[in-house]
Amino acid sequence: MAAARTLRPRLRGVRHAMVIGLLAVTGMRPGEAVGLDRQDIDLKNAVVVVRAGKQKKQREVPLHRTTISALREYARLRDACIPELSTPAFFVSARGQRMGRAELNRTFTKLVCEVGLDGRGARARPRPHDLRHTFAVNTLLGWYRTGENIDRRMPLLSTYLGHVDPASTYWYLEAVPELLELVSRRLEGLSEVVS
Secondary structure, three states, rough: HHHHHHHOOOOHHHHHHHHOOOHHOOOOOOHHHHHEHHEEEEEEEOEEEOOOOOOOOOEEEOOHHHHHHHHHHHHHHHHHHHOOOOOOOOEEEEEEEEEOHHHHHHHHHHHHHHHOOOOOOOOOOOOOHHHHHHHHHHHHHHHOOOOOOHHHHHHHHHHHHHOOOOOOOHHHHOOHHHHHHHHHHHHHHHHHHHO
């Protein structure tokens, strides 16, 4: 996000930092974020309405006060730079058009390289969509560490992420080694109690 803020013109830098931050703290899909219209973000009630969700499923995502503050900062700058917008889009280019997903991907790749986050695994580097996975995994890790009942909490995370089928959310449990290890330890503890 710090690297994004150095982009020029200033509106571009603040916009990219805001989109990256929004993806990280909400787990939204990149297409959902760039598809937001001004009416979708309710700064007064601290909620964003995701209408451009997968399979046209609409949901509300609560926002932290720091996220609201950052969205306000971006909106003030956007409105000062482009007072008469011809698009309902929340995130716009310097020309006043909706920010495109391709631009997000290109710029994200450039920023990842600049800050030295090139990957060495199957993919060369992180993608914007990976922020969604990080959000889900960190949420699950937090629940495990605090002893939450994951089965009871999982429907909440599924709804929050806009998953139609909770199995899509359970995938995170087996896809991440750290989560799989925590699940294994918990199961070992259960087998000791049963024995």
